Amino acid sequence: MSYDHTLESRAVAYAPASERTLFIRRTYAHLTMAILAFTGIETLAIGLMPELGNRVLELMFSFGTWSPIVLMVAFIGCAYLANYWARSDSPRAVQYAGLGLYVLAESVIFLPMLYIAAHFCGADVIPTAGILTLTVFIGLTVGVFVTGQDFSFLSTALTIGSFAALGVCICAAMFGFSPGLWFSLAMVALASGYILYDTSNILHHYRTDQYVAASLALFASVALLFWYILQIVMSASRR
DSSP, rough: OOOOOHHHHHGGSSSSSHHHHHHHHHHHHHHHHHHHHHHHHHHIIIIOOOOHHHHHHHHHTTTTTGHHHHHHHHHHHHHHHHHHHSSSSHHHHHHHHHHHHHHHHHHHHHHHHHHHHHSSSSSHHHHHHHHHHHHHHHHHHHHHHOOOOGGGGGGGHHHHHHHHHHHHHHHHHHHTTOOHHHHHHHHHHHHHHHHHHHHHHHHTTTTTTTTHHHHHHHHOOOOOOOHHHHHHHHHHHHH
């Protein structure tokens, strides 16, 4: 969810219109491919390989109340490495490896919750969460593209919000309480902020050769949004 400030003269904001258009098309094409890959992995694991879902679920709960923290630490490590690969000046194959690793890491993290949603919360829960996520994402994206607003000023607030959210998760694990619906709603707001931030970076700050990094940042923000919208829909389905 960050961008490279170097070589500002090559930033998309200073590039010819044709280069900007090509960069944006490539970014969203790669985002689409990442989402489709994520969807395919989860569909295969949940629908065609239910035993895998069971095993991942058992592994997650083997850490007790600390399971979310263990997963989060593993995810942060993978995300850091993936972002480094994607944003580097390494060969394109290495950048794609970063994006692929990130998609795989997200797939592993999402699998337990998607497995529970699919088997215990109703067949319409996941599609509903997906449609809501897509609607919010499109609305935020259109808003940024229409206004052309640079939301890079959100960086500090988003960082503070992320650390605050991590603190809540750690406290929840230590003291055995559930953050609840209001926390999920706050995280939807945080993820929406990241989408505004990442989208404006695509218009203003990325270099035109960083479409892999840009798609990775957007995918991470969309995944975060989907995670908490899914939790809200799952909670509503149990009432």
